[in-house]
Amino acid sequence: METSAAARVQPSPRETLDSVVLRFAGDSGDGMQLTGSQFTTATADAGNDLATFPDFPAEIRAPAGTTYGVSGYQIHFAAHDVKTPGDAPDVLVAMNPAALKVNREALKPGGLLVVNTGAFTPSNLKKAGYETNPLEDDSLDPFRVLAVDVTKMTLEAVKGVGLGSKDAHRCKNMWTLGLMYWLFGRERDQTVAWLGNKFAKSPKVAEANIAALNAGHIYGENAELPHGINAYQVPSASLPPGEYRNISGNEATAWGLVAGARLAGLNMMYGSYPITPASNLLHHLSRLKHFGVTTFQAEDEIAAVAAAVGASFGGSIGVTGTSGPGVALKSEAIGLAIAAELPLVVVDVQRGGPSTGLPTKTEQSDLFQAVWGRNGDAPLAVLAAATPGDCFYMAIEAVRIAVQYMTPVMLLTDGYIANSAEPWPLPDLDSLQPFPVKHYDDPEDFHPFLRNEHTRARVWAIPGTPGLEHRIGGLEKDRKTGHISYDPTNHHRMTQFREEKIAGIARGLESAKVDQGEDQGDMLVVGWGSTYGSISQAVRELREGGHQVSHLHLRNIWPLPRGTGELLRSFNSVLVPELNNGQLVKLLRAEYLVDAESLTRVTGKPFQIQALVRAVEERLQRNGK
Amino acid sequence: MSANPPKKEYTRKDFASDQEVRWCPGCGDYAILAAVQRTLPSLGSTPENTVFISGIGCSSRFPYYMNTYGFHTIHGRAPAIASGLKLANPDLDVWVITGDGDGLSIGGNHLLHVLRRNVDLQIMLFNNQIYGLTKGQYSPTSQVGKVTPSSPLGSIDQPIVPARFALGARATFVARAFDTSKKLPAALSAAREHKGAAFIEILQNCPVFNDGVFDRITDRKTGPAYQLWLEHGKPMKFGANGEKGLRLNPETLSLEVVTIGEGDVTEQDIVVHDEANLSLAWMLTDLPEVVALGVLYRQPGPVYDESVKRQRELAEERFGEPDLHALLRQGHTWTVS
Numbered sequence A: 001m002e003t004s005a006a007a008r009v010q011p012s013p014r015e016t017l018d019s020v021v022l023r024f025a026g027d028s029g030d031g032m033q034l035t036g037s038q039f040t041t042a043t044a045d046a047g048n049d050l051a052t053f054p055d056f057p058a059e060i061r062a063p064a065g066t067t068y069g070v071s072g073y074q075i076h077f078a079a080h081d082v083k084t085p086g087d088a089p090d091v092l093v094a095m096n097p098a099a100l101k102v103n104r105e106a107l108k109p110g111g112l113l114v115v116n117t118g119a120f121t122p123s124n125l126k127k128a129g130y131e132t133n134p135l136e137d138d139s140l141d142p143f144r145v146l147a148v149d150v151t152k153m154t155l156e157a158v159k160g161v162g163l164g165s166k167d168a169h170r171c172k173n174m175w176t177l178g179l180m181y182w183l184f185g186r187e188r189d190q191t192v193a194w195l196g197n198k199f200a201k202s203p204k205v206a207e208a209n210i211a212a213l214n215a216g217h218i219y220g221e222n223a224e225l226p227h228g229i230n231a232y233q234v235p236s237a238s239l240p241p242g243e244y245r246n247i248s249g250n251e252a253t254a255w256g257l258v259a260g261a262r263l264a265g266l267n268m269m270y271g272s273y274p275i276t277p278a279s280n281l282l283h284h285l286s287r288l289k290h291f292g293v294t295t296f297q298a299e300d301e302i303a304a305v306a307a308a309v310g311a312s313f314g315g316s317i318g319v320t321g322t323s324g325p326g327v328a329l330k331s332e333a334i335g336l337a338i339a340a341e342l343p344l345v346v347v348d349v350q351r352g353g354p355s356t357g358l359p360t361k362t363e364q365s366d367l368f369q370a371v372w373g374r375n376g377d378a379p380l381a382v383l384a385a386a387t388p389g390d391c392f393y394m395a396i397e398a399v400r401i402a403v404q405y406m407t408p409v410m411l412l413t414d415g416y417i418a419n420s421a422e423p424w425p426l427p428d429l430d431s432l433q434p435f436p437v438k439h440y441d442d443p444e445d446f447h448p449f450l451r452n453e454h455t456r457a458r459v460w461a462i463p464g465t466p467g468l469e470h471r472i473g474g475l476e477k478d479r480k481t482g483h484i485s486y487d488p489t490n491h492h493r494m495t496q497f498r499e500e501k502i503a504g505i506a507r508g509l510e511s512a513k514v515d516q517g518e519d520q521g522d523m524l525v526v527g528w529g530s531t532y533g534s535i536s537q538a539v540r541e542l543r544e545g546g547h548q549v550s551h552l553h554l555r556n557i558w559p560l561p562r563g564t565g566e567l568l569r570s571f572n573s574v575l576v577p578e579l580n581n582g583q584l585v586k587l588l589r590a591e592y593l594v595d596a597e598s599l600t601r602v603t604g605k606p607f608q609i610q611a612l613v614r615a616v617e618e619r620l621q622r623n624g625k
Numbered sequence B: 001m002s003a004n005p006p007k008k009e010y011t012r013k014d015f016a017s018d019q020e021v022r023w024c025p026g027c028g029d030y031a032i033l034a035a036v037q038r039t040l041p042s043l044g045s046t047p048e049n050t051v052f053i054s055g056i057g058c059s060s061r062f063p064y065y066m067n068t069y070g071f072h073t074i075h076g077r078a079p080a081i082a083s084g085l086k087l088a089n090p091d092l093d094v095w096v097i098t099g100d101g102d103g104l105s106i107g108g109n110h111l112l113h114v115l116r117r118n119v120d121l122q123i124m125l126f127n128n129q130i131y132g133l134t135k136g137q138y139s140p141t142s143q144v145g146k147v148t149p150s151s152p153l154g155s156i157d158q159p160i161v162p163a164r165f166a167l168g169a170r171a172t173f174v175a176r177a178f179d180t181s182k183k184l185p186a187a188l189s190a191a192r193e194h195k196g197a198a199f200i201e202i203l204q205n206c207p208v209f210n211d212g213v214f215d216r217i218t219d220r221k222t223g224p225a226y227q228l229w230l231e232h233g234k235p236m237k238f239g240a241n242g243e244k245g246l247r248l249n250p251e252t253l254s255l256e257v258v259t260i261g262e263g264d265v266t267e268q269d270i271v272v273h274d275e276a277n278l279s280l281a282w283m284l285t286d287l288p289e290v291v292a293l294g295v296l297y298r299q300p301g302p303v304y305d306e307s308v309k310r311q312r313e314l315a316e317e318r319f320g321e322p323d324l325h326a327l328l329r330q331g332h333t334w335t336v337s
Helices: A005-009 A032-045 A097-106 A120-125 A150-161 A165-169 A171-185 A189-198 A203-221 A250-262 A277-287 A300-314 A322-341 A367-372 A389-404 A416-420 A489-510 A529-544 A563-571 A584-592 A609-622 B029-043 B060-063 B076-090 B102-104 B108-117 B164-168 B184-195 B280-283 B304-320 B324-328
Strands: A017-026 A050-056 A070-078 A093-095 A112-116 A144-148 A243-249 A268-272 A293-297 A318-322 A345-350 A381-384 A408-414 A421-425 A469-471 A521-528 A551-555 A557-559 A571-578 A597-600 B050-054 B069-072 B091-097 B124-126 B173-178 B196-202 B227-229 B244-247 B254-261 B291-298 B333-337
Touching: A017 A032, A017 A097, A017 A171, A017 A277, A032 A050, A032 A070, A032 A171, A032 A189, A032 A421, A070 A097, A093 A171, A093 B196, A097 A120, A097 A609, A112 A171, A112 A551, A144 A557, A150 A165, A150 A171, A150 A203, A165 A203, A171 A189, A171 A203, A203 B050, A243 A250, A243 A416, A250 A268, A250 A277, A250 A318, A250 A345, A250 A389, A250 A408, A250 B324, A268 A277, A268 A300, A268 B076, A293 A300, A293 B076, A300 A318, A300 A322, A300 B076, A300 B108, A300 B196, A318 A322, A318 A389, A322 A345, A322 A367, A322 A408, A322 A469, A322 A597, A345 A389, A345 A416, A367 A381, A367 A408, A367 A557, A367 A584, A381 A389, A389 A416, A389 A489, A408 A416, A408 A529, A416 A529, A421 B333, A469 B060, A521 A529, A521 A563, A521 A584, A521 A609, A529 A551, A529 A571, A529 A609, A551 A563, A563 A571, A563 A584, A571 A609, B029 B060, B029 B124, B029 B184, B050 B060, B050 B076, B060 B069, B060 B091, B069 B091, B076 B091, B076 B102, B076 B108, B076 B304, B091 B102, B091 B173, B102 B108, B102 B124, B102 B164, B108 B124, B108 B164, B124 B184, B164 B173, B164 B280, B164 B291, B173 B184, B184 B196, B184 B291, B280 B291
Parallel strands: A017 A093, A093 A112, A112 A144, A268 A293, A268 A318, A318 A345, A345 A408, A381 A408, A469 B069, A521 A551, A521 A571, A571 A597, B050 B069, B050 B091, B091 B124, B124 B196, B173 B196, B227 B291
Antiparallel strands: A017 A070, A050 A070, A050 A421, A243 A421, A243 B333, A381 A557, B173 B291, B244 B254
16 A cells, blocks of 8 residues: 555545445544444445444443543445444544543554544543553554544634534544545535534534534545555445435334334334333334324333233234333233233343343343243243344334234344444335234124134224123133133143244244255354344355355244254254353253254454354364364 | 114113122222212213223222223233323223222332323222232331231331322322212212313222221211311311311411311301312311311313324324335435446
8 A cells, every 4th residue: 555655646546445344433422423323324325335333331421531431333334245343443533542442452453543633632541541642652553543633623624613612622523524534435415414404503513513524524635644544445335226225223123113003004002211222212203103103201111011001902002112121120011911912012122231231232131031031921922133124024023923913022122233224225115014903893702812713812802892891901811701710720721822822923934944054064053133244244254164054043032933943953063142141042952952052242242253253163173074 | 874873871780790799798899889880871981981990909800890891900000001091092981990009009100100191091099008908918008006917016107198199299180088978979970070180089998907997987977077078169167067167277377177156266267178279189188187078179281191192183284194105215315226
């Protein structure tokens, strides 16, 4: 990457890269999430495939300059198919010493480090725990460093607008974004329009931010960049043709729930209590009242689910969304919906646990809670979305199963897919199969436990229907009349029945099918939920390396798809990578008596592809393959 | 097309289910059940549009005995479940049945919020000052010193005054009656007529674990001396011959019991009941000597389920027909060709 003086006079030819992992890191007040999402939109416009990973602290505004206040946003974009936000960044933008401290280890050797020297003050260095200034010693030698006083340049750029010092300082992120736009050949128009819109009520702020954005870009055009630093281009990826948008998992879940309710022909009642990382499901849905959606911000998690159960009793589809601690509180009411056989969708956007755990970090540790976490034998259906876009389809599926089988359904997503974005080919709405619900209205020989002979679902008879007055509840009911029953044989049969009814859902599902590879071989890697991208990419690399490895990704956790056991037994070994301490693996071992091995990681972050590749290779070697 | 069939006249029997009532003999719940079954037909209620939602406890078995829609739910959560039902279908007439333990202990939070939101429900709180179904432990309304299996030396908990709790939660309707009272149906009717959350505390005798705790008030012979039946716009008089009344003591800003004709007390000194007066209602919740019964407070306010409906209509007006296709394209999209 030699840059001659001559080349600089001419517009410098851009170096072509196949893929880039870029991480913005700064103080939680530095606007890194906005910067990242703007870069994402511009990158999608440039035709790259991409995946993102926002990583922010639980503190809303931790003391400025501290390491625990560092917020990050990573984006992986490429000229080819992208499935994960990438392992180690190629480019790190560090807005202050704390951001450098937290992220330095992640940056690839030889990677490009962009630092705001203006923030490397003695006090910030001290807050970040630096004894000497890393810009002045040799600790950054492994990297290509672009040290710019972003603070000074930004203040210079916005000087003419006449903002207060605080607002002027806040434009630093746009200056940096401008520089990154130049570095990777991105268009600014979209961000300019967005800023104009966002600050429509304070035109000066908009003007200053746009000035900073442009100044950062101009800096890139004109500055003599240090040796080894160039401008780049990443050619567009050959995505399947169609209309695309960027989508995050929570958006997709909200829209999927709406789509599901419409396919069922029902109104939706969404009861929720704010909780990270599920709160914006409530935000999204509260703006969709004209879609027949009622949102209810309840007094607590219990009231949220209880209101949803009440709404389902009334003939709407009751939905509640939360995270792990909220599910714990909702368990009793979910059990009531199981006993009363009412439809209910519970979205669990999982986060690190136990207890309050790691609210803003991702984890897959609620699988046991979802499948078994209630008093009594209390089965329900459990689904897991694999990607942000998949949340849309799985939310529809959750509504379908809930209304067709008169059962609660738990949809598991997690903090990672809830917040990260990916380009999403917009679905063909006409291809979605409607599943209209008809509430029961025939008084002839009615009792509330009349059942559909195929699904075994009880009839959904709702208050307001003449002649069908009946009582339901959490006490055990006689299987033939629906009246209270303490009869031992009846309870035994009802317990078995509830189990069989849920197991029977599998009959209406596609059989287990590998996502990649053959139906037999040396190793089957079994994943579920948000690890899809990492496992898929790792298995692709392993297969390219000649290994007989396949990937099975489970979206139906309970009941498991038919044929899962046969598939597991067709491989010499089974590895189950999970972001928990080994949950799906125990379920598979218990269900199928296979010697599945666990691979766990609970760091609050997704799996790294290379770690998965190494783990599989080690095991194959050990097995003599 | 034929004309609408004549509206069916319902009777008490139409509201009684075929289930055998299983409360203990002599339980006050029987009288309350009878009062409800008797009152509903007179209010123009229909079994299909009436729903009883209960939590857990003796009183919460109530829905099983009503030939209406019913949901016997989980401990303390009936107000939340009823709120969800009301949001799904605001046209239903929804009654919440709860007790002092269900509504004020485990479900205190939900009771607080359903009252504050003013969801259009009738909430009947059966207060027997004891946990019956778990065999006699003290409840949040038990008097200090109450000896029970879990308080062998007497309860040391300060009791809640349910009507005071309701007013504190900004209830728009607060009434009080007792199980065997002939005036209970009138209180139920008033509650039903009120738009919003109507809270009725019903003093109820538990003959097994707390027998006679309200005898002083409810006894046919001695009771009237301790019952102050409130009537809007009427002086607050009580006693066997209406000789006693409540006078405002301007120095302590509290109500005191006086006897008309004694000293300088005249009829004019007796405070006239005003259902819309919150300060007065507050004082009436906990009086010396006498128990205020009937409607303590009634002041209509915005009804939650109506406001929810209005916001939905507003959204429909503003955004028009729901269009999923357009929703998915909201914001920035691009085409790959």
